[in-house]
Amino acid sequence: MEHRLTGLQRFSPAVSIIQIDSYIHWMAHGALSFDAEYQREYVWGHAEQQAFLATAASGFPLGHVALCRLPDWGNIDGPYIEVVDGKQRLVTMKLFVNDQIAFCHQGKEFYWSDLNRTERRIFTNASLPAIKLDDANLRQRLEFFYTTNFTGVPQSCDHKRRVSEMLHAAGK
Template sequence: MNKFNLRDEYWNSLSDKDRELYHIIRPIPSAAYTVDQELSRVDPMLKCWSDDLESAGGQLELEPDFQRGHVWTPEQRTAYMESFLRGRAPKRILFNCPGWISNHTKGGDIKQSHMQCIDGLQRLTTMRLFMRDEVQVFGGITASLLNGTSFDPRRTGNMFNIAIYEFNTRRDLLQFYLDLNSGGTVHSKNELARVKALLDGA
């Protein structure tokens, strides 16, 4: 298997130009695993994952060194949850964990069963705070005030998506992070430069 997760047979059939284009374009690979999760299960899910990973000698790291930390303001958190409840917000959270599904991810410098949040930390944190009634929406409504209503966070319509990748080298993980976040204006030049420096040292 090559770094683009393409079948060897296909990779070997490509022309030199096609292979060169793969290295230039670096198409984003598909996640090894995806699952939809109920909003109300966000903290129990993370606790279960943390326990399972620790029992396997790994860990769950929500704020790895390449993440920018918690940068959303209370107003941004409120706006996100209002958009979430309206069905308009991005709901995907990306993680990396070598060995989550397959065994071919051994041998890199990222340990098996070491899960890191790649993208969506602000969304994930906001969902967790909302479920703890620490984020209010629509002028003072909390998650617990929505219980038993059409907008109950425990309803199956209030789902978010988890995607887990299996990069086993820090270099590939950091390059993926940069490719994912370099196209927009969400990350500052200083934030991207900091991760590029980490990539250079990987």
């Protein structure tokens, strides 16, 4: 049916609730591709890594990632799921699980291999929903990446400081 917004909708992504455990499995089996040409390099430093890991352990929502299963996924060796958005979060988890970075908590460093099964489950049971762009062509994936990463107004340092002060004043 024709209407005034015809042509505006270009694809219909699906959202799946996925636990960190599934991402760890995909990473261990080389299923995820982090190297799409439009992706920036891994840029998170210690502060961003620790904030993400602390959020994962806290049970707070982790946002989402966007994934696209490549059209020829059943016939290729190597990565077959393109990470369209969420590279920094997923690479951080990969570094942690591979003992390349530690999680710092209460003045102590914990590497993945130091954690017992119960402690690991705190991370692996965390949910990181995925927007599935399996039917999206390259142009649509680029549009999604561009819209997700380059629109909106960044928060000011003053606003961040004000909310941080409010958080501190609210106590535990």
